[in-house]
Amino acid sequence: MCQALKDKVALVTGGSRGIGRAVCQELASCGCEVYVNFSSRVEAAQETVDICASVGGRAQVLGFNVADSAAVDAAVETIRQKSGRLDILVNNAGITVDGLMIRMKDEDWARVLQTNLSGAMYCARAAARLMVKARAGRIINISSIVGQMGNAGQASYCASKAGLIGLTKSMARELAGRGILVNAVAPGFIETDMTSALDEKVKAEHFKSIPLGRYGSAQDIARVVTFLAGEGAQYITGQVVGVNGGMYM
Numbered sequence: 001m002c003q004a005l006k007d008k009v010a011l012v013t014g015g016s017r018g019i020g021r022a023v024c025q026e027l028a029s030c031g032c033e034v035y036v037n038f039s040s041r042v043e044a045a046q047e048t049v050d051i052c053a054s055v056g057g058r059a060q061v062l063g064f065n066v067a068d069s070a071a072v073d074a075a076v077e078t079i080r081q082k083s084g085r086l087d088i089l090v091n092n093a094g095i096t097v098d099g100l101m102i103r104m105k106d107e108d109w110a111r112v113l114q115t116n117l118s119g120a121m122y123c124a125r126a127a128a129r130l131m132v133k134a135r136a137g138r139i140i141n142i143s144s145i146v147g148q149m150g151n152a153g154q155a156s157y158c159a160s161k162a163g164l165i166g167l168t169k170s171m172a173r174e175l176a177g178r179g180i181l182v183n184a185v186a187p188g189f190i191e192t193d194m195t196s197a198l199d200e201k202v203k204a205e206h207f208k209s210i211p212l213g214r215y216g217s218a219q220d221i222a223r224v225v226t227f228l229a230g231e232g233a234q235y236i237t238g239q240v241v242g243v244n245g246g247m248y249m
């Protein structure tokens, strides 16, 4: 099914853990050469590389902070020098600093927006410069169900994820003529480090609102990302694909 992804070059931000790791594994198992980005946990990123190798794929770590535009440009230049091109970008790196909006500190607001939204734009901008020359490419932004619905206690995170949807649609329109497809995936409640920190009562509340009756797995998201990167998605751009067990319709 993923034959067309063989030998494509992919960059996955935040590939060291959770959803990003599963995306790296899935792309590597289809034959992509994967750059596994991380910000601080190099051992975790190396573990992802080992997992990619265990499924017969090729991967290497590429640490940089997505919120630092100069570091992003340098990293994409490294990919250009080593691999000659970049076919797939998955903007997955993300953080959350939860708390009520009324008490939100300026620096917490700024950090979440800078990482989740500006970081994705920096990576897309740098990647698109290479993709435009190739007149082909796929950019997949990992948004969130709460970017569509809102969530009390997560104003900065929701704003960043809603912003990613606007960014996705604008980039899709700007880049369509160059053969570059841009889509967003909006996961629901996925079991990763990010959600394991939540209070059990909060988790139980979320659980009740999932018609499919289970939390999502990182692989549920990775499969959809891989579809959007592949041959079957040739006529899909500017879309937000909800992968949420029916939690938001």
Ligand code: NAP
Pocket (backbone or CB within 6 Å): 013, 014, 015, 016, 017, 018, 019, 020, 037, 038, 039, 040, 041, 042, 044, 064, 065, 066, 067, 092, 093, 094, 095, 115, 119, 142, 143, 144, 145, 186, 187, 188, 189, 190, 191, 192, 193, 194, 195
């Ligand atoms: P996670 O387990 O907390 O992993 C976050 C990843 O992002 C890590 O690889 C981390 O690197 C990386 N990262 C954080 N800040 C970074 C930065 N400034 N530069 C580069 N990398 C950075 O998160 P997850 O649950 O897998 O979520 C992945 C994405 O899906 C996020 O964008 C999240 O908002 C979104 N999402 C998650 C859920 C969910 O239920 N889990 C739902 C909807 C959307 P280190 O390992 O080096 O720290």
